[in-house]
Amino acid sequence: HGLEELNENPNQIGSENVDPNLLLPTVINGAGKAVVGLGFGDIAGVMQHTQKDGWSSGHNAYDWSNDSHSWNSYYTLLTNNKNMIEKAEADNLEFHRGAGLVMKSFLFGLITDLWGDAPYSAALRGNEGAEFFDAVFDDQRSIYEGILLDLETANSLLSKDQGSYFSIQANQDILFGGDVAKWRKFANSLALRYYMRLSVKEPAWAEQGIRKLLSNPQLYPLIIDAADDANMAYVGNTSVDSWPTNTKFDADSQGAYFRIKMGATLVNELQELNDPRLGVWANKIDIPLVLDAGAPDGTDEVIDGERHVAQDIVDAYEDIVGFPVDYDKEYVGLPVAMTFGIAYNLSENLNQGALNLHVSQLNDIYKEANGDLLQARLISAAEVNFIKAEAATKGWVSGGAEGYYNEAIKQSLNAWGVGDAYSTYIAGPAAYTGPEDILMQKWIASWSAAAESWFDYRRTGIPNLQAGAASKRQALPLRFYYHIDEIDNNKENADAAIGKLETTDFKGDDATNNSAWSKMWLLQGTNKPY
């Protein structure tokens, strides 16, 4: 062999041989897992959909620091996406270019929504040489600008008939099966999301954009039907392609599924609304509690599947734990960031993260590895309709808010398989009473994709959530800390971005402005959420 041939890599392919179809599912997959990781993970805790009673500090109490959340995996996905776009440009594959721009917008959208200023225009160029390793952080405003520009380009790239695209492999598109029209709707729906994100900080810009998108459905088709939701289904073959709380691969009695409890904030709200989605998301408690007021002291026994306790036991418990016993026969949520959550509601199992017979676990479907409802939800028809409703309250779209609100709820119920209950539900306490309802319902509908409702909360202060006793700070966090790896390696640029953050009263003992309670550009001067 010549030395030349010996160093030809027989195990991997070079960038010249990468089909964009091979990279597309990698990017979608990573983005989908990120959405679930956030919105079914710690952000579901922040937004009080769920609470944990084991290994809970990041989930319930925002016990975050500069080594809690790294954006490296987002940038790694973006590098793959960049390769896909470049390859698609070289081969003139408009579908892959369009889809690439949508995913680029989605991922950079997440980065800037989560952290604020971030490397954008100078990012992803490490392969061009050492002088490109340390990328400057772009202003958050210009990142949104770039995203919206890319989505506009994507809308036009994806505007042709399905038949006029080349090289689409349906099985490789794990979001839409190669349906170009759906990608186009995804692009525009994302643009709508980001314009509304800017509605408080930059109302004029947001209004112009939203009017543009909503006034011309032919030019800007949107996801308005749950059938078009940008969802990625979990597969369920192995631990890496299964729903994260499955008990097929994690059967530990203190495993992922058992650690998560329904949050009291969400359970109470859903119960007030007679919401049919509660039964989809939550299990009923195993053993309801019954106060046997007349029983002798110390009475504590299970009769016919209900646990009867005497007043003295309840008094002692309430005295210590500081929460009343919840005698609800069906659903009990765990209060926010409570101390000794493991003992809540007279639980006798004092192991952290274990089954609590008197608190609602998540529905059994979340024990499965896959299933119709076990999907990563990137953006939904419900969200688009809620945005329309919100735009209507601002007069940025024709039509009344209530109609869009109702449609949004209908699409959410459809998405969760309880569309039949719509008319009863909307006739009940869930009926539209005012703009605040839109964001309350949007918060509910963001189940398992709660990051979006965190961003809404920051913008609007709705729902008016309070921190719990064990929370690290007595307010909800506003962002992720810049990670120490980026600070260590890209110090000058990171420090400049940190300097631009605006501290709040909840900065606590964070040594610099790099705090989860500091305001990024988007929130500065908005007086929201506090």
Next chain:
Amino acid sequence: LSFVLFLLFSSYVSAQTVTGSVTAAADGMPLPGVTILIKGTTNGTSADFDGNYKIDVPDENSILVFSYLGFETQEISVAGKTTINVLLNEDAQALDEVVVTALGIKREEKSLGYSVENVAAEELTRVAQENVLNSLSGKVAGVTLNNTGGAGSSVSMVIRGAISLSSDNQPLFVVDGVPIANTLNNIGGFGDRNPVDYGNAISDLDPQSIENVSILKGPSAAALYGSRAGNGVVLITTKRAKDKEKMKVSFSSNTVFDVPYRFLDSQSQFANGYFSFSPRSEGGSYILPDVIPAGGNGGPELDKGYYAVQWNSPLDANGVPIPTQLRSYPDNVREFVQTGITTTNSISISNSTEALNYRVGVTALDNTGIIPNSDFKRNSFSLTASSKFSDKLEASTNVNVVHGYADNRPASNRGTNPLQAAYSTPANINLLDVKDYKLPGTDIYNFSDFYENPWFLANEVNNSFSRFRVYGNFALDWKISPSFNIRSSYNLNSFNQTQETKMAPGYLRETNNGTYGIAKTDGLETNIDILASYTKDLGDFDMTLSAGGNLMYQKNTGLINSAASGAGLIVPNLFTVDNIAPATLNYSSYTTERGINSVYALANFGYKDLLYLDVTARNDWSSTLPVDNRSYFYPSASLSFLVSELISIPKVDLLKLRAGWARVGNDTSPYQLGAFFNNNGQWDNAVLYSGQSGLNTPNLEPEEATSQEIGIDLNMFSNRLRFEGTYYTVENRNQIVPNIPIPGSSGYNSVSINAGVLESKGLELSLGFTPIRTENFNWDVNLNYTTNESTILELSDGVDYIEFWSENKSVSRGYIANAATGEDGLVGNIYSPLIKRVTDVNSPYYNYPLIGSGEDAEWLAQEERVKVGNYNPDFVMGLQTTLSYKNLSLNLTFDWRSGGQYMSQTSRYMVEDGYGQQILNNLVNPGISEPGPELKQWVLDNADLLIYGENFLSIGGPPGDGGFAQDLGGSVVYDGIFNAGVVGTHDADGNFILENENLGEVGTAFLPFSVANPWEFGTPHMFDADYVKLREVSLSYDLPSKYLERTAIDNLSVSLYSRNIMLWTKDSEFGIDPERAFQAETSSGNRGTQFKQGIERYNVDPWLVPIGIKIGVTF
């Protein structure tokens, strides 16, 4: 003219012929190869195999000069005799002075300008070691050894410190001319958390067949082996038949019993659980809440006569579990491990005739490990033979076939490691109760779904392997003339390895019918060498010129099939690939190739016996580097000056000054230049490809290590005092370092790049003396001392630091030395956060620890990390001593490491989970049971310890010793502790705003002692690595030959020995062997494996007292 012709002619006219034999004066053995010269001429001959010679002398007054390496030269006048038999005396000055150097060339040590260490066979096999490298511990200056455990484990050898940031720093091993890379990359095992060390290449060598180990420490010694020799070379010469020796049969048998005697310091005072209920809180009932194991070891106190429902409580008639007494089982781990037994039997036959010289050896090693059901076996066969076709042509060959295999190698780290499971077992559970885990009619393999059963893991998680290694060479030596010869050889080293994991259902991380995986890996390296040498003697000057070439080729292939993590098998206990569901089958294959072509030349010049100069030059062409950079040249030069030959100094036998300079180039691994994309599995029907997150640099340059060394050798008092000192520096430039972190926003997490300049400096001293040397009694002492320091001088643009490891919140990194920031630039620094403190100097709480609020009333960690230690030793010393009286001898080898630290993840997990004794040791009992002014005053009185110190001491004893009251839904328990400090924040001006004191007053936040571990910090689990080991002790007896005269036995010896006994550790409480403070792990991104130094995670066998016996017989 005719007169001149006559003179010329006459010198070739023989006056007479002299014959005779040359033998050693000491033992009468013939001395083949003795040079016999006619004085005043260059005419001469050499003695044959039998020491016989024949020489024609011009006249009867000629004087014959008999010279032989290691013997005193004798001059004898012919004086008309036709037979002259000569007895040569050993030269006391020249004891052991012949050493094997690069390319197997034997040289007089005095002629070398660089440091070479020689270890002879008797040193290697006096105490049987399964791995030849372990025999070097304590005996060689400048060498650091680490091994992962018992027989068959990988052993890491580092010479003169880690000068390479990118590789595992292993030297190149050359066995009889066959290069064998000892890469630490054989960590395998399938299934979730099942890392298994299958041993690196040197573990395949049979120590019984080794004659000599020669260690070429610096690059100057190694300049001729090319790229791979940058970390030094270990030349291993195997045994061969002694010339003209009668047929000899040797047999030896070794048995070692490894008796475990010391275990990690775990607590057996408390049952599992998070809260220490006690009868005080239970109204004196003595019946406590259930302790069904589900986590924590801070539960009720044991051996107090308390009762609770336990995992194995019997049921009453209604099926209700009956409380049983809470007892402790402190000897669980001791009960679990067993005495390891290793037997090694070896037989060899050697013979030497005119036509053929051969040695055949067979060795069988059989090991049963201290972990039940763990084993290792190795059968070795070796053949060495040479034959002279004529006076000028000699062929030789060396063939070794080794079969190493095991039914089960124990896993390390956390997961399937049975020792970890044994240590984790709560003290209230008797491990003997779960020994018979296959209870009839049940499938209960564990006593809870939280704890693994170590017996199950040991017996049902089987990591087997089988590896055939064939290595050897075929060489031709062609002596074209006495001064010119050519040697060519073909060298081969190949292995075929199969490793399999068979896991029965029962492991909690593989809950779907266990798992299965199989990997087949093949490796091949060939080297074709040719070397021509020319020797010329010009009176006072002599010189040897050589030139040669080498073609090296490597190929590795692998084929790997396993079930995806957690996905398991279709049918349990059927271990085939087709029993894995297709969608969950992980499969892959790879091939890598590499070639290096080289030419080289060397020249040795000598002036009298006074001055020696060596010069070498080599050029390599490597396939792994870019076309433009693939050729690299590197020279070396060294000088030896024998002062004692020039001037006579009283009592001095040898005074030598030496100096060397060398440069060695190095390449990189295959396929490190481009951007590549991998198949990363499937998502339903979609195939997921992705690029590497580690960035390659297309225009890599070769590495360049430049070393300099100076040394002095001094022997005095008839060699009863021997001193050697060497000082060296190595500057390693353009190091190709993979996985250097870069900002994630660049799109890549790391880069492989020519990273900078690293400098190592070190000192190696050795001192030997012989206080007693009499006919019957001899006492020898040898001491050696090594110190080395490596500093980063430069890093390339865009690189801020190099990371050696990152665990929890602690990292080991190398930064550039910077006087302004106080950064010392040392390799091996460990950084960790300290406790966050009040920084407002005007605050009365200045320097108080900050405590988290609410439930997290624990010490807060600083955002910044500071240097807290370094994993490298300050120095290492070895001491060997031999006492012999007649046929009895006692040998002792000690090893002392001073300085350096390591972090123990074992300790961290043990304390976190509550079974490490340290959790109790870190509690201080104030003797005050209520919060209030008195308690606060006590805390303030002890402020240096509790507030200002970085001691991580929690206040409040465990229950029974003064824990504070804690309320828990209906029960009060007395196991509360608190951490002294304050809760509060600093405002924008740096003023401290107090929210709450946490100093013992009412309002202080109490935590259960079971959660007292400061998980956020590295320093509570950092230990000093200083230790002293008794590396070897042996007592041996050679049966005097008079008892053997009438038997067929020539020689019989018996010895008793022990080895590797830990005598002292500076941090002695916890019980980790600091020598194992490293982690053998496969790093990401196809970079091979590196031993992470200074961090360990369950790399913790018990300390052992081995007892060995060896019998050797020669017929």
